[in-house]
Amino acid sequence: MHIPPEAFFLPPATTGTLQQRIRGMVTQGILAGRFRAGQKMPSSRGLAAHLGISRITVTLAYGDLVASDYLTSRGRSGYFVSDNAPRAAEFPDAPPRHDGVDFAGLTGRRFSSLARVERPQDWEAYPYPFIYGQADAVLFDHQNWRQCALRALGRRDFAALTSDYYEQDDPLLIEQVLRTILPRRGIAAREDEVLLTLGAQNALWMAATVLLGPGKRAVVENPGYPGWRGILATTGATVVPVDVDDGGLPEHLPGADVVFTTASHQCPTNATMPVERRVALLAAAAREGFVIVEDDYEFEMSFLKPVAPALKSLDQGGRVIYAGSFSKSMFPGLRLGYLVGPASFIAEARGLRAMVLRHPPGHIQRTVAYFLAQGHYDALINRMRAAFKRRRQVMAEAIATEGLAVAGQGGVGGSSFWMRAPEGVDTEALALALRAEGVLIEPGRAFFDPVAAPGNFYRLAYSSIGPQRIPEGIARIGRALR
Template identity: 60%
Template sequence: MAISVETFFLNPDAQGTLQAQIQQVVAEGILSGRFHRGEKLPSSRKLANHLGVSRITVTLAYTELLANDYLTSRGRSGYFVSDNAPVPPVYAPSHRTPDRVDWPRAFCRTFTGGDTPHKPGDWHSYRFPFIYGQADPTLFDHANWRLCALRALGQKDFTSLTGDYYDQDDPLLVEFIARHTLPRRGIAARPEEILITMGAQNALWLTAQVLLDSTRKAAVEDPCYHALRDILRQSGCQLAPLRVDADGLPPQELPSDTDVIFTTPSHQSPTTATMPLARRRALLDRARELDALIVEDDYEFELAFLAAPSPSLKSLDSDGRVIYVGSFSKSLCPGLRLGYIVGSEPFIRQARALRASVLRHPPGHLQRTAAYFLSLGHFDAQIRRMSKALHERRQVIEKAVSDHGLTIAGRGVYGGSSLWMQAPEETDTSDCMRVLAKEGVLIEAGAPFFAGPDRPTHFYRLGYSSISSARIGEGIGKISRHFANQRLRI
């Protein structure tokens, strides 16, 4: 890689000769890690013209750096950063302007400090990654995704690649969702009732921004998806957490002044409970009684390898009060960040306008690639492959959990990719999570899913989408031994 000549500047207040200043600029670039080993420097002629100095001055500076082993010369190819140069592993700017702003006073609102926990970016380096929501590279159809991406780069799709949709979406992707994805959930929708989002979390944020403010109350499941609770708090609304039971959200517990209800009826997050049909109808009746809206997050419905998923709330809705959120992140890959909202046209119109003011639209090339991948049948083939693998892993992990005497607090009745677990009541799984990570085992502590100051600390989640069947048993054994040792200490 060549180092751009535009990155070289001489400090007008610097001391010493021009030759010494050029040497210092190059040496500092190397020592700070900004210039990497093997990278080519600008030619002496180009750098001299850029800095407004004589070419001989640059040549002499390069020659001195060559003698000190900062640079190496490769015949007529020019000068390169030497392999023996003392380059630090990470680039850190050597000169920074002091920050004298009182940032806490400058902020109108803060968005840090929520419940969403940190997940290790290097999770794949752990031997037993019982981590939820990450992709298994062995299950992703990379070859066909690549072919679809190349097709989307073709001349025929030039507009989708380079055009600005402003507030619109790829018509091919919207059509596929309307004609193929939504009918599987019993939902009929026109293109004007569908909005593509940057994943389900972006969809939930848009929904909260459009429907909630400080005068309105949102009912949310407890425990629930921690990022959703962060989003709702940021909206400034009044929050009413409702403890779920074995059937999910209890409609009779909804406060009488509820404006919006957020729920995951098909696969409650994180307990995996599935709301029975009778309760779904009761929830719709209660929402009608309160004149409240319902936001249905229908994640993981595709991964139904044990039984067919129950009808979506949206399919049972006769009033247009259900806003449906779907995502391809869990079924394709988390990094894809493609989801969608389905709702009445007046709502979608406002959500579309808000999205346009923030990010206009998800990248056109990404949408067209996904549209090809879906419409050519690759998505359905991948779902079948994932379901088969997850079913096998589910059987292995349930047997291992049983053999080691661990307790399952919730398991999805139709599939999914995780188990909601319960440790001995005196256990703090946040501490266990840190200790187990040192042994190569990743689990997810349950406390951040709960609302309020007195959160239960003895729940945890085990994902099995990112760990091979061959490693599950040994990993569960390590978790079991850790809990046993904890009891002995107590």
């Protein structure tokens, strides 16, 4: 039985080369059971004419499918679906499903009900996306990243790509973190004092899980990183929010077992903790016996003046656990971060990690290691700093022109402004209204202690919007507020 050319079509929204799309059509048809073993494929000439593409493209796709054993070639007879082609499992039709368990009541919605910053999945479709943490394709070094990824996929790196490291990490990446990343923060560490994680969120969860439990107390910044509340809720510890000022956390803190801070770029106000206050915080930790978890998530984006030394670099007593990430300096989809701390703490965190994920994917680790070793990372950071400095200047001028109120912008750089709308403005409603204008902002309520969270704050980021679009986007925000 012949498969007619009309059984194939190229949806306009699909991605990939024509050859890849043809391969996808054939393999999906075989796996779905529409095309059966022994059926004859359309001739390359006939399928090319039907799809309106070059015959050589179809011929190359067919040849690739033969190599993968989806098709077989029979001399002058043409191409046929191979008897050895993969087949989808066949199951009887599933009976109608009735959800008989009230999982919302069973779980108490402990995690799904936590406040979070809402962002539309299709944020790239909006012309004015002032949302935080997303990458700009214009700035990223696609060519060198691709070369590093291809090298990591090569035969010489087959073991790094495919091996189970068990509880360990790629030694090449650990070496680069020790030599390239940590020294620029003034941190000296050994191999047994570093653990790779699936991003900073995963690093903070592991630190909190290892250090806290029922009966313990954790101090967090208010406003602060929204993910902390969800992380700490799983530990059973008492969470104590402390209001920040222009220097971040104040010097005098309530009693705590663990203090969480974003000292370099306070989230979301962008305040930088003065060195004197950092020294005082470390002295208090030694005196009162608490541990500090330092989330240093945006230290690379310091372009207005030199960044202050990390808390960890000033730590002489081993009381600071340092969490870093490549999400903001490279791209968030990378999901790669690290913890730095005393070897005894890292050993415990490594044991926890082994229970849930073993280690981050080997190919990702090796690709990042090459990207760092060949200097591409530093070149990328320099390009991003220059671009962000320009965008920040344009945004500051636009904000001043519109008369909008800045609640926090920091003094060393970063990638966002922390804003305050007039009293009585609900920025969650404002954000919804602005979406109709093509503008995305981040309401600020999720950053505050939910017991008394003001509704008139919001965040404007410039990491994923070009300078040419910033003035008009800010103007639309100004008009909406007026």
